[in-house]
Amino acid sequence: MSTQTWNETRVRELHDDLVFLYDPVDRVAEHGADPTADPGEGVRQLVTTILSQNVADENTRRASEALFDRYDDFAAIEAADHDELKETIRVAGLPDQKAARIQRALTAIREETGGAYSLAFLDAMATNDAKAWLTDIKGVGPKTASVVLNFHFGKPTMAVDTHVERVSKRFGLVPESASNGRAHEVLDEQIPDELIYPLHVLLIRHGREHCSARGANCDNPVCEKYCNCEYC
Incomplete structure (x- = not known):
């Protein structure tokens, strides 16, 4: 788990680095304009x-x-x-x-x-x-x-599935010992409102494509910068 301190600037850097790796998230394309x-x-x-x-x-x-x-x-x-x-x-x-x-x-x-x-x-x-x-x-x-x-409704609250929870803990955004309920609270506090949805999508994608539960593929710039899991 990363030992670096997380603040708004670093969260925004993570978002930008994930966008560079996967492309921007288009909310309207996925859920419609209204x-x-x-x-x-x-x-x-x-x-x-x-x-x-x-x-x-x-x-x-x-x-x-x-x-x-x-x-x-x-x-x-x-x-x-x-x-x-x-x-x-x-x-x-x-x-x-x-x-x-x-x-x-x-x-x-x-x-x-x-x-x-x-x-x-x-x-x-x-x-x-x-x-x-x-x-x-x-x-x-x-x-x-x-x-x-x-x-x-576009309300600023992070949906923490298994991928979001796993990646967030490996990156040190959420304490390793945190329950799923506590993970929701920590991420809602840490992540700027406008980044909650895109980071949700991007963390899931990273969990599926690179940061899997077993045999993670850490050969990517995001893991190299933020992660210190057993596979890195």
């Missing part, structure tokens, strides 16, 4: 992110397609027979838990809005308050909440 234009899109992203917990992207895609092909709307998903719902999303893994989490989330949203399946109310809330509202739903952790808040 992802909040469809009130239901935030709910769909929350449901899909719950499906994605601890599973590969391909299985998330298959489960999401099966879910939205089978049920006409969010009301039908919330009212679905639990056993039927879990069989529909089984390919995503942990079907019993994820079915319950999805239905709890939809119930919480409907009750909060007085009947609508929309997360638009989160847009007006402070980031910490919006994250607290989401994580009050059993089964919605800080990563799931941060994905929805950052990707959909």
Whole structure:
């Protein structure tokens, strides 16, 4: 783990070095100019992110397609027979838990809005308050909440998946002993608001292409400058 002190200047240097290695991140190309234009899109992203917990992207895609092909709307998903719902999303893994989490989330949203399946109310809330509202739903952790808040609403909160956590710890951005919840807090404090989304994307790419969990390929200028892991 790097022993150098991290400050805003160094975080910006890391961003620039990752951009040099991988190219700039185009948020509009990935999420559209205004992802909040469809009130239901935030709910769909929350449901899909719950499906994605601890599973590969391909299985998330298959489960999401099966879910939205089978049920006409969010009301039908919330009212679905639990056993039927879990069989529909089984390919995503942990079907019993994820079915319950999805239905709890939809119930919480409907009750909060007085009947609508929309997360638009989160847009007006402070980031910490919006994250607290989401994580009050059993089964919605800080990563799931941060994905929805950052990707959909553009709020400054880092979604820390396994790649972001691993690379951040190897670079010394986050203490090696930090829990995933603490990693979210540290990165939200360390990273300038406008860099949270691009650094999220770039750290994931670096984790996939170079800084893998085992047998990392450290022969690149970013690892040479920032990392001191066992593979360097």
